[in-house]
Amino acid sequence: MAEEAPKLRVVGTRPIRPDGVDKVTGRATFGADFTLPGMLFGKVSHSPYAHARIRSIDTSRAAAVPGVKAVITGSDLPEITREEAFVGEAPMNFRDLSQNVLARDKVLYDGHAVAAVCASSVAAAEEAISLIDVSYEVLPHVVEVRDAMAEDAPILHEHIRTKGVDPKPETPSNVVSRVEFALGDVEAGFRQADTVVEREFTTQAVHQGYIEPHACVASISPDGMATVWCSSQGQFMVRAYCAKLLGTEISRIRVIPAEIGGGFGGKTVVYLEPLALALAKKSGRPVKMVMTREEVFRATGPTSSAVLRVKVGAKSSGAITAAEMTLMYGAGAFPGSPVQLGCMTGFAPYDLENVKAVGYDVVLNRPKAAAYRAPGAPMAAFGVEAVLDELAETLGIEPLELRAKNAAKEGTKAAYGPKFRRIGYRETLEAAKSHSHLQVPLGPNQGRGIASGFWFNIGGQSSAAVHVNEDGTVLVVSPNPDIGGSRASMAIMAAEVLGVEVEKVKPIVADTASIAYSDLTGGSRVTFAVGMAVVQAARDVVEQLRARAAKLWDIEPDAVVWDGGEARPSSSNAGDFSPLSLADIAAKAARTGGPISGKANINASGAGPGFGTHICDVEVDPETGRVTVLRYTAIQDVGRAIHPSYVEGQLQGGAAQGIGWALNEEYIYDDSGRLQNPGFLDYRVPVASDLPMIDAVLVEVPNPTHPYGVRGVGEVPIVPPLAAVANAVGRATGVRCFDLPISPPRLLHALEERRSEAAD
Amino acid sequence: MAQVVLSYELAQQYTGGQTHLEVDAKDFRALVKALDGRYPGLGPELGVGLAVAIDGEIFQEPFLEPIQPSSEVYFLPAIEGG
Numbered sequence: 001m002a003e004e005a006p007k008l009r010v011v012g013t014r015p016i017r018p019d020g021v022d023k024v025t026g027r028a029t030f031g032a033d034f035t036l037p038g039m040l041f042g043k044v045s046h047s048p049y050a051h052a053r054i055r056s057i058d059t060s061r062a063a064a065v066p067g068v069k070a071v072i073t074g075s076d077l078p079e080i081t082r083e084e085a086f087v088g089e090a091p092m093n094f095r096d097l098s099q100n101v102l103a104r105d106k107v108l109y110d111g112h113a114v115a116a117v118c119a120s121s122v123a124a125a126e127e128a129i130s131l132i133d134v135s136y137e138v139l140p141h142v143v144e145v146r147d148a149m150a151e152d153a154p155i156l157h158e159h160i161r162t163k164g165v166d167p168k169p170e171t172p173s174n175v176v177s178r179v180e181f182a183l184g185d186v187e188a189g190f191r192q193a194d195t196v197v198e199r200e201f202t203t204q205a206v207h208q209g210y211i212e213p214h215a216c217v218a219s220i221s222p223d224g225m226a227t228v229w230c231s232s233q234g235q236f237m238v239r240a241y242c243a244k245l246l247g248t249e250i251s252r253i254r255v256i257p258a259e260i261g262g263g264f265g266g267k268t269v270v271y272l273e274p275l276a277l278a279l280a281k282k283s284g285r286p287v288k289m290v291m292t293r294e295e296v297f298r299a300t301g302p303t304s305s306a307v308l309r310v311k312v313g314a315k316s317s318g319a320i321t322a323a324e325m326t327l328m329y330g331a332g333a334f335p336g337s338p339v340q341l342g343c344m345t346g347f348a349p350y351d352l353e354n355v356k357a358v359g360y361d362v363v364l365n366r367p368k369a370a371a372y373r374a375p376g377a378p379m380a381a382f383g384v385e386a387v388l389d390e391l392a393e394t395l396g397i398e399p400l401e402l403r404a405k406n407a408a409k410e411g412t413k414a415a416y417g418p419k420f421r422r423i424g425y426r427e428t429l430e431a432a433k434s435h436s437h438l439q440v441p442l443g444p445n446q447g448r449g450i451a452s453g454f455w456f457n458i459g460g461q462s463s464a465a466v467h468v469n470e471d472g473t474v475l476v477v478s479p480n481p482d483i484g485g486s487r488a489s490m491a492i493m494a495a496e497v498l499g500v501e502v503e504k505v506k507p508i509v510a511d512t513a514s515i516a517y518s519d520l521t522g523g524s525r526v527t528f529a530v531g532m533a534v535v536q537a538a539r540d541v542v543e544q545l546r547a548r549a550a551k552l553w554d555i556e557p558d559a560v561v562w563d564g565g566e567a568r569p570s571s572s573n574a575g576d577f578s579p580l581s582l583a584d585i586a587a588k589a590a591r592t593g594g595p596i597s598g599k600a601n602i603n604a605s606g607a608g609p610g611f612g613t614h615i616c617d618v619e620v621d622p623e624t625g626r627v628t629v630l631r632y633t634a635i636q637d638v639g640r641a642i643h644p645s646y647v648e649g650q651l652q653g654g655a656a657q658g659i660g661w662a663l664n665e666e667y668i669y670d671d672s673g674r675l676q677n678p679g680f681l682d683y684r685v686p687v688a689s690d691l692p693m694i695d696a697v698l699v700e701v702p703n704p705t706h707p708y709g710v711r712g713v714g715e716v717p718i719v720p721p722l723a724a725v726a727n728a729v730g731r732a733t734g735v736r737c738f739d740l741p742i743s744p745p746r747l748l749h750a751l752e753e754r755r756s757e758a759a760d
Numbered sequence: 761m762a763q764v765v766l767s768y769e770l771a772q773q774y775t776g777g778q779t780h781l782e783v784d785a786k787d788f789r790a791l792v793k794a795l796d797g798r799y800p801g802l803g804p805e806l807g808v809g810l811a812v813a814i815d816g817e818i819f820q821e822p823f824l825e826p827i828q829p830s831s832e833v834y835f836l837p838a839i840e841g842g
Binding site for chain 2: 163164166177179180181182208264265266268338340341344371372373374375416417418419420421455456457458459460461522523524525603605606607705715
């Protein structure tokens with residue numbers, strides 16, 4: 001199942017996390033914790049309408065409030081009239097981003113920012129906001145995907161003509177694009193099938209639910225040099241996006257990363273930072289902006305709502321002959337849902353000759369969708385894994401067995417095209433089959449669901465520096481915000497290369513002026529890609545240490561080895577010298593050439609994809625429709641777990657978020673398109689008392705392209721739970737739910753419908 | 761000859777709908793140049809917003825990565841994460 005691990009000293013151990021004490025004692029500084037002399041407080045005015053034209057904005061009454069120092073509207077930002085690709089993981093449409101950050105001629109969702117003020121107190125800023133007079137022409141709105149795709153739907157953007165259809169349309173549409181991925185001949189494949197299952201599903205937009213709202217402090221000097229303190233998933237992303245949105249050079253902005261209280265993809269974009277900078281420039285003072293929870297829900301991106309159709313055909317043996325899906329994802333107010341990624345990932349765990357996925361990106365009057373942990377994948381996997389479960393039940397095959405019969409392996413052509421290299425999906429199925437979870441007997445109203453999932457993981461541009469301090473301790477400097485334990489892993493990997501105790505290695509996350517560029521934290525890339533850079537930088541240090549020892553001993557560098565954290569002569573022929581430790585060599589660094597420091601700047605490739613298989617047991621209360629998760633096992637191929645506790649945490653966290661997505665979370669809009677539940681009381685995420693301990697099983701099939709075999713782990717775990725939970729509920733009740741969330745009212749309704757049908 | 765696979769959208773726009781192509785090139789830069797020569801305008805599209813899988817390994821912004829005669833090259837949407 002797992003490959004034999006090489007003898008590693010530090011990798012795979014569980015040292016105390018370097019940020020732990022500060023975080024549990026309240027010493028850690030987050031975006032909202034910074035203050036500066038003379039600082040002002042900024043607030044945003046939000047649209048109360050889902051869709052409206054802005055006739056005029058009068059800010060005079062707001063500006064007259066005592067303590068108000070500046071007011072901005074969309075006209076204060078440079079106009080970006082065409083789409084541009086710039087920096088980051090994927091191209092960014094800066095025209096849309098600018099219009100999302102501050103509306104121009106239209107507001108496109110309840111919560112869309114229309115103006116911002118800064119004042120000497122929060123109270124003054126809030127009073128000023130209430131006095132901003134916006135004249136709106138209210139327009140019809142649309143918040144559901146199917147409604148937005150209808151012929152007579154209110155149009156959000158007159159310039160959008162659906163791409164990817166032939167002939168090219170001439171009339172505007174809310175359907176931004178059509179994409180297609182296909183292998184083989186699905187029609188022929190369905191003709192060969194003994195059984196075909198076809199279902200339609202819906203999932204709701206869910207928020208990333210980070211516990212820390214967006215917050216920042218921005219300051220600009222009279223010569224235009226700006227500094228931003230903020231939590232984000234990428235200080236270089238913040239710098240680049242702010243530079244673009246404000247029409248300034250990248251070198252004039254320095255972004256200092258704060259600790260981050262959760263991101264999950266939702267902080268891979270900017271909302272407040274450009275506004276804070278614009279207000280700081282206009283007022284001549286530093287400006288702090290902190291979102292309320294209501295603002296987070298109304299004005300920041302959740303993931304997409306989705307409508308999907310999935311069809312799978314199989315022989316009676318369980319061999320899948322054809323698989324097809326159509327995905328329609330809501331992008332929110334501006335184009336860019338992750339529907340392409342959904343098309344690519346849904347069938348990825350399976351070795352299929354005939355497969356087709358068609359996707360539609362649809363705009364509607366909701367906040368612009370943002371990335372959420374494996375963007376696009378959970379919805380597609382929900383449909384696929386639910387259909388496979390129904391297929392298994394129909395064919396009388398165990399769910400794990402059905403998956404094993406069709407599992408992708410090394411050399412399999414993925415559903416999205418390329419052949420897989422070394423992957424560990426089958427190993428997760430084997431681990432599931434042998435797990436004790438399957439032996440636990442189920443009682444009345446209880447059911448067990450199984451589902452699998454896939455995520456690519458990515459590499460990308462990454463930098464690192466390793467400095468040897470004068471006393472032989474080590475500083476590892478990397479550019480990526482730590483949202484899942486990456487800084488601890490950087491220290492572990494550096495310690496492994498250097499042969500020193502991990503306690504002697506201090507990891508820090510540096511600002512944009514102190515370390516070279518790195519792509520943002522996301523895509524499960526940091527431990528893989530930045531880790532690769534750290535290893536290279538540490539190996540560079542080792543070469544320097546060998547050369548310094550050689551100088552001290554007056555021998556050739558080739559005659560020096562680095563072993564166990566010490567320089568030694570390679571053989572007795574090289575000379576009789578006592579070993580030199582890092583501290584010994586560091587103490588003499590000045591004599592032998594100066595400070596000892598290594599760096600690496602790479603564009604990492606070879607990220608190994610990840611697969612997970614989850615097992616979920618539920619009990620359903622037939623009188624209330626409440627679903628209780630009794631036990632949950634998350635099994636995943638993690639490559640190699642650098643710090644296993646963190647990796648287990650990623651599996652548990654992703655599973656918890658997926659369970660919330662399946663059972664409770666949704667945005668509720670009234671008839672006017674206003675969000676009714678912008679708070680955690682009514683937007684119900686699972687809390688600690690809702691869930692059992694999630695058993696995280698780490699299967700290690702090392703990624704051969706990484707020095708320690710790392711695969712990204714953070715995103716796979718949110719992909720299987722939607723179907724794992726839904727399948728469990730289906731098996732517990734005999735009623736399959738195709739619409740998420742399976743909240744008590746919905747399930748109760750489904751159970752009562754079934755009872756009525758039975759009575760008839 | 762390397763086997764190259766384009767998206768349906770790019771194929772519709774530039775190659776008359778042909779998604780599977782054969783190209784003789786020693787590296788990615790040469791491959792893009794060859795495709796642009798054959799289908800004018802396609803070259804710049806292959807550098808924007810796409811990830812590229814060469815023999816199963818996914819690259820963001822490849823340039824001089826070697827291409828073998830037996831290589832499979834897939835142009836994929838850029839993969840963002842969360």
